[in-house]
Amino acid sequence: MSLVPILKSRKLRATLAIGVAAASVVALSACQANAGADADAFPSEPFTITVPSGPGGGLDQLGRSVQLALTQSGLVKDNIQVFNNPGAGSMLGLNQFVREEEGDPYQLLAVSAVLLGAEKTSDIDVTLEGDTTPIAELASEYLTIAVPKDSPYKTISDLVDALKKDPSGVNIVGSVAGSLEQVLIGLLAQSEDIDPTEITYVPYENASEQVTALLSGDADVSVMGISEILSQLQDGSVVPLVVSSPERIEGIDAPTFGEAGLSEDLAMANWRGIVAPPGITDEQRDQVVDLISQMRETDEWQEILTAKSWADTFKGGTEFGDYMNAESKRIGDALKGLGLIDG
Structure with a gap:
């Protein structure tokens, strides 16, 4: 029997083996790259929005409007749960949010200027401006x-x-x-x-x-x-x-x-916005701020603003945090001046 066909057959098998191995490496690398992309994708989990008041009010409307705009615009694929947690002038919901959701960027809280006044008449030892991560002011009414x-x-x-x-x-x-x-x-x-x-x-x-x-x-x-x-x-x-x-x-x-x-x-307006819990990383905060900023630009959100006669007074991240601090002082001074809290 001639050796030439055998050698050719061996070379062919070796070439095929190398090709299969190379293809496996490429496929594995692609899978790892996709896995890395999925791990870095945001959001990769469902959001929950807590509303620290009952159904129908301004905070409830804000929370459900954010839910609607994020999902209908396609910015968020998963369902978003809106959870009403009223009590103690909205301070119960704020307190539980701060204490129980620390470090979780998928937990959001609907807030307004109301909470800055409520915290000054409450015995609950948390504050909106001091114990949450500011994400964005979205509207004023x-x-x-x-x-x-x-x-x-x-x-x-x-x-x-x-x-x-x-x-x-x-x-x-x-x-x-x-x-x-x-x-x-x-x-x-x-x-x-x-x-x-x-x-x-x-x-x-x-x-x-x-x-x-x-x-x-x-x-x-x-x-x-x-x-x-x-x-x-x-x-x-x-x-x-x-x-x-x-x-x-x-x-x-x-x-x-x-x-x-x-x-x-x-003349005055009640602003409303979104905060995250304390303890999230700067990167997580920036991701949520970016997502909400994108939502603000959608047709779905702009239609909501028009339908509800809300003014577009967007402030993101640290700008919103600075504004809350200034608002807290302004509201506190007003309550003291009116004799509604101790000076």
Whole structure:
């Protein structure tokens, strides 16, 4: 038998073996590269958004709007759970978030200026600005002072006159103690030489309870974010006396404080945003900030802002953190000046 065919066969087998080995190395390298890419991908786990108040209010609307925009835009593939955890003027949800979710970048908390006031009237030893990781301010919303359609107060001047005659005789409902809503009523009273501590202000945990109190006659006046009472404003069951914006708001038939002959300094807005727990890394923080920044640019988010009459007041990361610190001082000074907390 000739040796040539045998040698050729051996060379062929050796060549095939080398080719198979090389292909295996390439395939293994590709798998390792993909595994590395998957490990580095963000987000790689589902998010949970905690809302430290009940359903229907501004924080709840924010949390569910973020959920909607992230998923419908395709920025997040997994489902996002929104979890309501009300109590203690929103401080219960903040406290549990800080204590139980430390170091987890997939846990987010919906927050607003309300919490900066609530923490100053609470015995719970955590603060929004000191114990969370700032991600982004997403929107601001102006407030309205509103009454039932059959109210004797037809204008904001009617309400001010009633408060001058009997400061405690008007039952005013709003958000939690120390909230921007209570600050607004206190500053309105103060600007008209009415003692803010004499005002009857009843705090509620969520907006739906405030609306129910107003429509049932348990309350005379409500101070709320416009989106929280928008359907009642639109159907006419509730009438806005004034809005806290510097200029009129399209679709809301109510004057500004300045137009009503009151102090223009009463113009103010309640901002809302997202924070992460303490203890996440700088890289994780930057990843979440980048994701939320991308969401802000989507059509889905911009449509939400328009539908809810929210102003786009985006501030990301450290800028948001600096702003919260400044807001905390401003709200604290206002509460002290109104005699609502100790100086």
